[in-house]
Amino acid sequence: MISTTTNSNRSSMKHNASLDGKEIDSKTLSSWLIDIADKRDKRAFANLFKWFSPKIMGFGRKQFNNPAMASELLQETMTNVWRKAHLYNSEKGAATTWVYTVMRNISFDMLRKIQANHEDTLSDDIWPLAEAQNSDEHVFADHLMDKQIARYLNRLPDNQKQIVQGVYFQDLSQEQLAKNLNIPLGTVKSRLRLALTKLRQHIGADND
Structure with missing residues (x-):
């Protein structure tokens, strides 16, 4: 499922990144998400987790300025990806858009809880x-x-x-x-x- 590309193809490929030195395109990400939905494929989930993990952690660190909360955001996001993968429709958008939407909703829920509890762990x-x-x-x-x-x-x-x-x-x-x-x-x-x-x-x- 992990595909490699030549130098000539890299320049034209959109939304690609690397995983263990191999190029990952949007179709591969979508196929992993579909495999999780249809087959409960744990290997596909592991690949998806590895690809999204640094991105979600980076967003979480900027959002919360708290490594523990960034880790919580990662765990909650990917747990929801596993549970709700069947809701993903590749015809309506890219896998990245769908996963980042899940992440965004969870991050806002976390922020609302913090505000409601009057916690002071975040910057103003x-x-x-x-x-x-x-x-x-x-x-x-x-x-x-x-x-x-x-x-x-x-x-x-x-x-x-x-x-x-x-x-x-x-x-x-x-x-x-x-x-x-x-x-x-x-x-x-x-x-x-x-x-x-x-x-x-x-x-x-x-x-x-």
């Missing part, structure tokens, strides 16, 4: 970040999200561009950025909010 800008992630379905595919951000990054002021580069391309926390740039944490948060708002406006304007 978690909700603006959550909203920023909820603009379009393709945002949840991290390789596509990075391309979108990179395309519009130069339209931002230098101080905002510096923050976005740190968060999305250097995998730095807001606290690390504040220390590295020698600026208050609140300034980092404010610049990130403004940058995400401007990026969404630019992307939305070009897609109209």
